[in-house]
Amino acid sequence: MRVTQQDIARLADVSQATVSRVLAGDARVEDDKRDRVLRVIKQSNYRPDVRAQALRRRRTSLVGLVLKRPDGGLKDDPFYSALISEITAVLSKSHYHLCLDVAADSSSQTGVYDELLRTRRVDGLILVEPETEDQRLHKLQDDRFPFVVIGNPRTSVMHSVDNDNVLAARIATQHLVENGYRRIGFLGGPAGVAVSEDRVTGYRMVMAEHGLTPRVWTSDFGFASASAASRPVLDSADRPDALVVLDDFMAMGVARTARQLGLALPGDLGLVSFNDSSLCELVDGGITSVNMNFEQLVQESCRKLIQIIESKVPPVPSRLVIPCALMSRGSSRRPLGVAR
Amino acid sequence: MRVTQQDIARLADVSQATVSRVLAGDARVEDDKRDRVLRVIKQSNYRPDVRAQALRRRRTSLVGLVLKRPDGGLKDDPFYSALISEITAVLSKSHYHLCLDVAADSSSQTGVYDELLRTRRVDGLILVEPETEDQRLHKLQDDRFPFVVIGNPRTSVMHSVDNDNVLAARIATQHLVENGYRRIGFLGGPAGVAVSEDRVTGYRMVMAEHGLTPRVWTSDFGFASASAASRPVLDSADRPDALVVLDDFMAMGVARTARQLGLALPGDLGLVSFNDSSLCELVDGGITSVNMNFEQLVQESCRKLIQIIESKVPPVPSRLVIPCALMSRGSSRRPLGVAR
DNA sequence: GTCGTCCGTGAATACGTATGCACGTATTCG
DNA sequence: CGAATACGTGCATACGTATTCACGGACGAC
Numbered sequence: 089m090r091v092t093q094q095d096i097a098r099l100a101d102v103s104q105a106t107v108s109r110v111l112a113g114d115a116r117v118e119d120d121k122r123d124r125v126l127r128v129i130k131q132s133n134y135r136p137d138v139r140a141q142a143l144r145r146r147r148t149s150l151v152g153l154v155l156k157r158p159d160g161g162l163k164d165d166p167f168y169s170a171l172i173s174e175i176t177a178v179l180s181k182s183h184y185h186l187c188l189d190v191a192a193d194s195s196s197q198t199g200v201y202d203e204l205l206r207t208r209r210v211d212g213l214i215l216v217e218p219e220t221e222d223q224r225l226h227k228l229q230d231d232r233f234p235f236v237v238i239g240n241p242r243t244s245v246m247h248s249v250d251n252d253n254v255l256a257a258r259i260a261t262q263h264l265v266e267n268g269y270r271r272i273g274f275l276g277g278p279a280g281v282a283v284s285e286d287r288v289t290g291y292r293m294v295m296a297e298h299g300l301t302p303r304v305w306t307s308d309f310g311f312a313s314a315s316a317a318s319r320p321v322l323d324s325a326d327r328p329d330a331l332v333v334l335d336d337f338m339a340m341g342v343a344r345t346a347r348q349l350g351l352a353l354p355g356d357l358g359l360v361s362f363n364d365s366s367l368c369e370l371v372d373g374g375i376t377s378v379n380m381n382f383e384q385l386v387q388e389s390c391r392k393l394i395q396i397i398e399s400k401v402p403p404v405p406s407r408l409v410i411p412c413a414l415m416s417r418g419s420s421r422r423p424l425g426v427a428r
Numbered sequence: 429m430r431v432t433q434q435d436i437a438r439l440a441d442v443s444q445a446t447v448s449r450v451l452a453g454d455a456r457v458e459d460d461k462r463d464r465v466l467r468v469i470k471q472s473n474y475r476p477d478v479r480a481q482a483l484r485r486r487r488t489s490l491v492g493l494v495l496k497r498p499d500g501g502l503k504d505d506p507f508y509s510a511l512i513s514e515i516t517a518v519l520s521k522s523h524y525h526l527c528l529d530v531a532a533d534s535s536s537q538t539g540v541y542d543e544l545l546r547t548r549r550v551d552g553l554i555l556v557e558p559e560t561e562d563q564r565l566h567k568l569q570d571d572r573f574p575f576v577v578i579g580n581p582r583t584s585v586m587h588s589v590d591n592d593n594v595l596a597a598r599i600a601t602q603h604l605v606e607n608g609y610r611r612i613g614f615l616g617g618p619a620g621v622a623v624s625e626d627r628v629t630g631y632r633m634v635m636a637e638h639g640l641t642p643r644v645w646t647s648d649f650g651f652a653s654a655s656a657a658s659r660p661v662l663d664s665a666d667r668p669d670a671l672v673v674l675d676d677f678m679a680m681g682v683a684r685t686a687r688q689l690g691l692a693l694p695g696d697l698g699l700v701s702f703n704d705s706s707l708c709e710l711v712d713g714g715i716t717s718v719n720m721n722f723e724q725l726v727q728e729s730c731r732k733l734i735q736i737i738e739s740k741v742p743p744v745p746s747r748l749v750i751p752c753a754l755m756s757r758g759s760s761r762r763p764l765g766v767a768r
Numbered sequence: 769g770t771c772g773t774c775c776g777t778g779a780a781t782a783c784g785t786a787t788g789c790a791c792g793t794a795t796t797c798g
Numbered sequence: 799c800g801a802a803t804a805c806g807t808g809c810a811t812a813c814g815t816a817t818t819c820a821c822g823g824a825c826g827a828c
Binding site: 091092094104107108136137140145 | 781785786787
């Protein structure tokens with residue numbers, strides 16, 4: 089049978105309330121009683137029942153995270169692994185746990201969120217790059233339910249943590265310009281993706297500053313899509329001499345197409361992408377990539393959420409932006425024959 | 429304020445007990461009362477409080493999963509993404525959720541498990557490839573705590589689901605033999621890893637059947653380690669003409685080293701690995717890989733665990749083995765000049 | 769008509785913890 | 799030295815749900 093505070097109380101000859109106080113670290117408990125209680129607790133191997141605590145404290149110590157599941161696309165995206173790993177690491181330090189669900193599509197995603205919070209299963213939520221006009225956001229705000237957005241929430245004001253995507257794209261583009269590239273293009277993701285649009289913005293800024301003509305193409309996410317989408321781009325007369333690509337997976341696709349077309353990296357095509365994942369090492373010479381500092385991004389998100397849950401933060405929506413840094417590799421080196 | 433069964437009861441002019449019965453689908457409730465209750469529930473947007481349910485039912489409807497975190501190695505391993513995605517998909521169908529933690533090392537992993545189950549936070553556990561003499565296993569069995577092992581538990585009898593790793597290695601090796609390779613080697617993982625050892629077994633069996641001499645090398649996990657470990661192997665006089673490699677990431681590393689040494693795939697070196705991840709498409713020509721049927725593996729694990737939790741299964745330990753299938757790609761094609 | 773059986777229902781209780789309240793004792797201050 | 803204050807402790811209760819128990823009425827059998 090399970091050991092409860094009642095049992096501890098009986099053995100230590102105190103009341104159950106006192107046991108509870110000892111566990112809560114209440115200072116006003118006589119030392120000898122505290123010692124007795126602590127000794128019995130240690131002997132009996134007692135651990136509080138989180139289910140009862142949750143009911144009484146009105147806290148489950150669980151944080152919810154719901155991920156999209158685009159046709160098994162989650163399967164190979166290392167981004168999610170990094171996300172989850174960091175989240176749990178930060179949460180455990182504050183004695184929280186992660187309750188994870190994966191929804192097939194966006195609407196069922198909303199359903200899962202609703203389920204998690206209305207049944208009081210979780211104390212707060214982390215939303216990853218919600219769509220621009222996401223109903224959830226307004227619902228959550230109306231309910232005053234604790235949550236934090238990872239990404240650019242765009243519309244109303246709320247707690248959020250984001251990469252500095254404009255800066256990242258500026259750094260990437262500037263890097264190519266400095267290495268002598270001029271006909272620089274941008275291969276982004278589907279329309280409506282905030283990350284992509286922010287990076288396009290940064291790209292256009294730098295191009296404009298140098299009097300260069302921006303050219304933007306789009307592609308679906310993933311290796312295969314980007315590989316296919318980049319073929320007409322690279323296989324044309326006025327092909328760009330460099331590309332800024334939305335993420336490493338897509339850059340791998342571009343690299344393969346370039347190789348198939350006989351284009352050398354970085355000689356015939358400069359390449360810079362984002363995320364700095366280990367994939368970048370897989371291509372000979374490596375792919376230059378902007379490290380977005382995911383660890384920090386996620387850490388800050390969790391810390392902020394916990395602060396909100398524990399009401400340690402005023403209900404003033406705050407937006408935090410995480411810096412980034414270029415990781416230079418072979419794919420963007422100065423092409424031969426270009427003077428410094 | 430939150431809506432409770434008490435509120436529903438008042439509005440529908442019945443007792444709270446009756447509301448509970450209606451929600452539980454109890455047949456012996458008068459129809460008109462049931463209708464009144466259901467109408468009020470719908471109007472008031474009531475949802476039960478899982479915290480109270482957990483305390484009363486002695487069930488949290490949470491399943492625990494703890495992953496190892498080998499120095500950020502989790503970060504890029506798509507295996508974990510697939511694992512998590514499948515687990516949550518199956519669980520949600522049975523109204524369970526996943527409680528996920530990531531532990532830095534093996535001992536803290538034990539601690540996290542202990543925490544999850546002793547505080548009654550989860551109803552059951554999924555253990556992924558536990559080490560051979562894992563203390564957890566015995567503890568859990570002694571406590572009669574519901575759990576299921578993914579992988580080969582080796583020692584005592586318990587509920588487990590595993591890939592057919594011996595068969596997978598047989599298929600891979602046989603495939604290479606049939607394509608004319610003879611000096612076939614095996615590049616495995618660190619000692620003590622059950623998956624690796626089982627695959628070595630299958631490899632040795634086929635080699636013996638054909639009167640060929642087996643040669644086994646080991647390497648740490650990951651792209652970089654395998655790349656380094658394969659260098660002396662491939663850069664020697666009696667290098668193998670084909671390698672069976674423990675997983676796709678490691679195979680990518682081998683492929684890079686081969687490329688750097690000027691060895692052509694599959695002409696100079698045949699390559700077969702396991703998992704059939706999307707990485708296999710990244711190399712020109714593709715890497716032949718054995719698909720281990722992860723989805724099914726995970727699905728069966730979850731189903732079994734839920735059955736155990738809900739006592740729908742007798743406490744007779746069962747071991748289920750999932751089949752696998754070869755996905756042939758360029759890296760293992762019949763070398764030129766080899767007659768059929 | 770009486771007795772027994774069955775069924776629907778509400779009252780009461782339990783799950784294990786946290787906490788407001790009250791009581792008794794020890795301490796301090798006028 | 800009496801009154802006021804502070805402190806440590808136990809009692810009782812609440813959190814929201816599920817379930818047992820008992821009660822009252824309906825119904826059937828004789």
